[in-house]
Amino acid sequence: MLLPPHVSGQKLGKYQDLKSTIDEKNVNIGGYIRVSTKKDGQKSSIQNQGKLLRQWAELNGYNLVKNYTDVKSGAYTYLRNEMQLMFKDVEEGKIQGIVAKEIARTSRDVMDILSIKRTLADHGAFFLSIKESYDSRTDDDEFLLIIHGGLAQKERKTTSSRVKITQIIKAKEGKTNVSVPAFGxxxxxxxxxxxxxxxxxxxxxxxxxxxxxxxxxxxxxxxxxxxxxxxxxxxxxxxxxxxxxxxxxxxxxxxxxxxxxxxxxxxxxxxxxxxxxxxxxxxxxxxxxxxxxxxxxxxxxxxxxxxxxxNHEWSCDRKYLLSSILRCNVCKGKIYGFADKQCRSITYKYRCLGGNGKCNGKIKIWNMKKIDNTILAFIAEIFSDRANMINFIRRNVDLFTNDLSELVKKREVKKTLLEQINNAIKKQQLAFEQDIITVAEYKERMAELRDNKLAAQKEIDSLNRKLEQIDMIEEKIYKVYEDIKALIDNIDSLPMEEKFQLVNNFTDIFIDGNGNIVDVRFNI
CATH class of the missing domain: 3.90.1750.20 (Putative Large Serine Recombinase; Chain B, Domain 2)
Structure with missing residues (x-):
């Protein structure tokens, strides 16, 4: 058989035409049933839905193999065990389609409804809804499904809003909304x-x-x-x-x-x-x-x-002072420590494996003690003089300048606005509790105030970040200097834990094949 290269050169799946089953008889399908709660009144709903699906399947020439029943709310289909089992049976070819009493039984969210239909279609299965007379095999552009799904989602939002208002009224009266009370x-x-x-x-x-x-x-x-x-x-x-x-x-x-x-x-x-x-x-x-x-x-x-x-930080016994901080200057990859066991002796070393393929030559290996001493001596040298140290850090961090006065003024304006919004929210809440305004007026005004508050808070946060970078960078630099200066006077005799604290101020130290320091990047 002659095949074009874009077919023969790829592992493409076989197209499954869903419309081929429209005129078939006794097609195996599954029924999907969902109720919201486990209340006794819902048990009869499960029986009625099951009876309806069986009668509909018989009347329309389908073979109803099994019903899948979930007791879940109308949203979050990924939490429904029976629906996931249904997808599995579709994938295994046990059923070729799904029928439900109405689209809202599958979900009350447009995106979920589309996801269900598309998941079924991926395995050559179709979706039917009795109430809306919907058949996914005849809805190529999903237009009808989106309309029905949107109506179902709107109904869920309306119902949720009514329930929420009832619960708010109960809460304000000091009543409880919980179904399972706290222990005691x-x-x-x-x-x-x-x-x-x-x-x-x-x-x-x-x-x-x-x-x-x-x-x-x-x-x-x-x-x-x-x-x-x-x-x-x-x-x-x-x-x-x-x-x-x-x-x-x-x-x-x-x-x-x-x-x-x-x-x-x-x-x-x-x-x-x-x-x-x-x-x-x-x-x-x-x-x-x-x-x-x-x-x-x-x-x-x-x-x-x-x-x-x-609340201690996670820690472990580290044997390798500069492991993962050191980097190879050729491939830029991280260098890790290892124990080289030979006969009865153990020598600790660093090595670059060149795993990204950019490293030239053989695996690079350095004597750990020599490299550690080189790095510690380098630290002692650059931090022995305050002016040199400040200049060194400045070269290794992203400092920038800006007109601080304008940023500060802008932040104060936004803070004043945020305070005004918070006061307005409190007034609206008080007016609602005293029945001065209606629920609709309260919701409309609160939605507007929340949007304004969110926008103001985002601008304040953005300004705070900018000012913090400018205001605090100098303080951080001097703090690092004081911390390190206290350690470097006796750097060779420091306990290992304090040496770790010292080198953790660096993010990357690049060395060449001979162990010479090429570049250093600081962490503030």
């Missing part, structure tokens, strides 16, 4: 308030006593697990779950709502972020406290002190 509490009979749990509240109080007596989080977790006590969700205790109950202000009788929200990142995955503090809803004395304010503050102080005590 349970929901009231009307599920509107937190009340003391007679079983777990004493356990929480005992945990506080043990912590204040000197127990650590791991020891408390082990004790709880040994006692057969489970977390609020029925799992085993760990340091994170213990830390959560030790730091949660809910035990002060305080309810905090609207502090965080979920957003979709650039990869389409959910990410939790903190809202501006002026948007938080904080209500005190909404339920019975299980800890006094004095005890709570003491617990937080102990936790902070322990974090500071054990």
């Amino acid at each position: 509490y349970m929901l009231s009979d009307d599920r509107q308030y937190l009340i003391r749990n007679p079983v777990t509240a004493p356990v929480f109080c005992q945990v506080i006593e043990l912590f204040l007596s000197g127990w650590g989080q791991l020891k408390i977790a082990k004790w709880l697990n040994k006692q057969g006590i489970r977390t609020r969700r029925g799992g085993l205790w760990g340091t994170n779950s213990v830390r959560t109950i030790l730091s949660n202000p809910v035990y002060l009788g305080t309810t905090i709502y609207n502090a965080t929200t979920l957003v979709r990142d650039s990869k389409g995955q959910q990410k939790r972020v903190v809202r501006p503090r002026e948007e938080w809803i904080v209500r005190e004395n909404t339920h019975e406290p299980l800890i006094t304010e004095e005890e709570y503050n003491k617990v937080q102080t102990i936790m902070r002190q322990r974090r500071e005590k054990y």
Whole structure:
């Protein structure tokens, strides 16, 4: 068979025409079912959707092989296990298409809906929706799918907004929005308030006593697990779950709502972020406290002190002083240390492997002790004189000058603007709480103020970065000098740890084949 070079020279996949299955009978398909929650009312929805899909498949001449059922919200399809299994079955050829009651059952996000359709198409499968009479085999440009997906996304946003307003009203009235209360509490009979749990509240109080007596989080977790006590969700205790109950202000009788929200990142995955503090809803004395304010503050102080005590930088025993700091001047690659074991002796050396193919000749090897002494002598020489040292660092960092007065004035103007915006936000929130403005007016005005605040803060941050580079560079240079000057007087007899501290001020030291220093780059 004659093949053109752009076909024979590449591993191209075979084109699969989805339209070829339009007129076929008994095509194997799968049904996709989704409900939002595990509530009893949703169980009948699963049964009804399954019944509808079976009847539709029989009526239209399809062979419904299997139904895939997820209990998840309308967004974030990557979190749905059954959908991922569905894709796998499509890839393996067990089914050739998918049918759903409506497009919103698959997702309520346009990008997700397109991704689902395209994933199926990649494996020669099609997507059908009963309510919209949609068939991906006849929608070549995806125009209809985008329209239906946009409507589904709009509906999700509208529903979410209604739910959010209801939750905000409840929070302002001191009611709870949680379905699973914090350990030590349970929901009231009307599920509107937190009340003391007679079983777990004493356990929480005992945990506080043990912590204040000197127990650590791991020891408390082990004790709880040994006692057969489970977390609020029925799992085993760990340091994170213990830390959560030790730091949660809910035990002060305080309810905090609207502090965080979920957003979709650039990869389409959910990410939790903190809202501006002026948007938080904080209500005190909404339920019975299980800890006094004095005890709570003491617990937080102990936790902070322990974090500071054990928050050491990662470190290990380094044998090679300049490993990865040294660079070969020929190939510019990093030079690493190694132990050369010969008979009963060990000699430590540096070598450049020339892995990028740019190094000439054989593998370059240098005696480690000789190179270390050369570098330390070089450091002692250039830093023995303050003026020489300052000039040396100036040549190795990016210094720039600018009209500082104009930048400072501009920053002050932006700070004043930001303060005015924050005051306006507080006034709007107060007006909303006192029912002076409607929800629609509040949302419209707050959206505008948040956009203005974000823009002002970005400009301030940009100016701060510019001014910091200019204002702080001199201070950093002098600080480096003082740090190094204190070490170089007895540089040969310094402990290894202090030598590491000394050479870490360099990012790169380039040497030639003879071990001579060619170029040095400084780190500030």
